[in-house]
Amino acid sequence: MSFYTQILITLFIIFASEAKFLPKKCNSCKALLGDDLIKEIASYENVKNEIFKYVLEGDFKSKTYDELEKFVDKFGARPSGSQVLEDSIDYMIQLTREEEINDIVTEELEVPHWIRGTEKITMLEPRVKEIDLLGLGRSVTTPPEGITAEVVVVKNFEELSELSNKDVDGKIVLYDPIFTSYGETVVYRTQGAARAAEKGAVASLVRSIAPFSINSPHTGSQTYNENFEKIPAAAISLEDADLLRRIYNRGEKIVLNMTMSSTYESKTSRNTIIDLKGRDNPEKLVIVSGHIDSWDVGQGAMDDGGGLFVSWAAPVIMKRLNLRPKRTVRSIFWTAEELGLIGAYAYEEKHRNESHNINFIMESDEGTFTPLGLIVAGTQKARCIIAEILKLFKSINASTLVESDSPGSDISVIIRNGIPGASLHNANERYFWFHHTEGDTMNVESPEELDLCTAFWTAVTYIIADISVDIPR
Numbered sequence: 021m022s023f024y025t026q027i028l029i030t031l032f033i034i035f036a037s038e039a040k041f042l043p044k045k046c047n048s049c050k051a052l053l054g055d056d057l058i059k060e061i062a063s064y065e066n067v068k069n070e071i072f073k074y075v076l077e078g079d080f081k082s083k084t085y086d087e088l089e090k091f092v093d094k095f096g097a098r099p100s101g102s103q104v105l106e107d108s109i110d111y112m113i114q115l116t117r118e119e120e121i122n123d124i125v126t127e128e129l130e131v132p133h134w135i136r137g138t139e140k141i142t143m144l145e146p147r148v149k150e151i152d153l154l155g156l157g158r159s160v161t162t163p164p165e166g167i168t169a170e171v172v173v174v175k176n177f178e179e180l181s182e183l184s185n186k187d188v189d190g191k192i193v194l195y196d197p198i199f200t201s202y203g204e205t206v207v208y209r210t211q212g213a214a215r216a217a218e219k220g221a222v223a224s225l226v227r228s229i230a231p232f233s234i235n236s237p238h239t240g241s242q243t244y245n246e247n248f249e250k251i252p253a254a255a256i257s258l259e260d261a262d263l264l265r266r267i268y269n270r271g272e273k274i275v276l277n278m279t280m281s282s283t284y285e286s287k288t289s290r291n292t293i294i295d296l297k298g299r300d301n302p303e304k305l306v307i308v309s310g311h312i313d314s315w316d317v318g319q320g321a322m323d324d325g326g327g328l329f330v331s332w333a334a335p336v337i338m339k340r341l342n343l344r345p346k347r348t349v350r351s352i353f354w355t356a357e358e359l360g361l362i363g364a365y366a367y368e369e370k371h372r373n374e375s376h377n378i379n380f381i382m383e384s385d386e387g388t389f390t391p392l393g394l395i396v397a398g399t400q401k402a403r404c405i406i407a408e409i410l411k412l413f414k415s416i417n418a419s420t421l422v423e424s425d426s427p428g429s430d431i432s433v434i435i436r437n438g439i440p441g442a443s444l445h446n447a448n449e450r451y452f453w454f455h456h457t458e459g460d461t462m463n464v465e466s467p468e469e470l471d472l473c474t475a476f477w478t479a480v481t482y483i484i485a486d487i488s489v490d491i492p493r
């Protein structure tokens with residue numbers, strides 16, 4: 021399958037609707053699960069309390085934050101294909117070995133290595149103004165003197181298609197969709213350049229995919245259509261996009277000079293797989309995960325340092341507390357998520373013939389703010405089991421089950437094969453303020469919220485890995 025097709029599937033998946041678990045359905049859960057299983061799940065209260073005590077008040081208090089802080093301060097941004105990413109992977113392996121967990125393997129794969137160079141946009145007409153920008157992943161370069169062209173502003177693809185090719189030919193297209201949800205709006209970043217090139221545009225700009233801004237452009241991945249010319253693609257801030265829109269609406273001519281340089285090659289990176297072997301069914305897997313790579317801007321503390329460290333902590337805490345579940349708990353640190361789930365696709369392909377062993381797969385990649393519950397894909401019975409487990413987390417208000425056909429980013433590649441899974445549902449209203457910007461730093465993270473996420477993530481994982489029934493498909 022071409023990478024372009026994969027991206028389209030991913031986008032389709034992201035579009036899939038999310039819905040809160042309705043109480044009506046919960047009533048039918050009782051019949052589906054039966055009294056014995058409900059009782060069994062409730063009996064994990066003590067283990068949950070043990071984990072909570074250890075993380076919220078005991079030796080692990082603030083540990084997730086402290087380790088994340090050391091990691092982020094040491095490595096900073098960890099772009100796909102970079103040496104710093106590989107060094108950070110080695111560091112995480114060493115950190116895990118220090119916990120006397122030695123079932124660690126890495127799996128090599130080819131990843132894109134796109135390096136941002138000079139980036140500059142100057143508005144020349146109707147007045148001179150510098151426009152802040154961030155090139156999008158894989159963007160091609162401009163000639164050294166840049167591209168100077170008139171701007172046409174469109175709200176969406178429909179508006180673009182209504183324009184004649186003559187209206188777009190030789191111009192810079194600016195998409196200025198208003199952020200609704202990430203899934204709905206991000207298509208203008210991922211496909212904007214490809215669609216504009218079809219119409220003969222010479223470059224493509226997008227209003228950053230974010231609900232809030234202090235003049236910060238947000239980068240992200242994008243994909244070209246191989247049948248059309250590859251044109252330079254960048255994001256500009258909400259403020260500048262709105263300025264250009266206002267000028268455009270007044271019928272004034274906007275001319276920009278846009279200069280971008282970058283290099284692009286392939287490198288080798290690694291997925292990291294850490295196993296805490298199950299005591300009865302070691303072949304069966306409950307996976308927790310986060311991605312270790314980040315964008316080149318910011319420090320990758322939130323995206324996805326937080327998710328990486330709560331998923332690192334789960335097997336570590338079980339090991340420290342001598343909690344060995346029936347099934348294996350596998351922690352995966354995905355590589356090269358940001359340039360198109362590259363690590364996840366490689367893992368799925370390599371492990372396809374053993375995918376029947378994945379009992380449940382989890383990922384945290386949408387923030388580690390206060391946990392609220394899980395976003396769950398699976399059959400009705402699978403969701404009923406998870407909903408019953410989530411009842412154990414009422415004390416921290418993390419009992420909500422949100423239904424989605426495709427939770428998470430990396431794990432969507434595995435879930436689309438019918439494997440049940442979940443991503444962390446958290447109070448992440450501010451997530452897209454910082455996402456893919458220079459603002460993704462340790463200042464976004466909180467020790468208390470991370471402790472809650474770690475305690476919740478570890479306890480949920482332990483219970484799913486240990487209960488008498490598999491999560492059904």
Ligand SMILES: [Zn+2]
Binds near residue numbers: 311323324357385
């Ligand atoms: Zn991420």
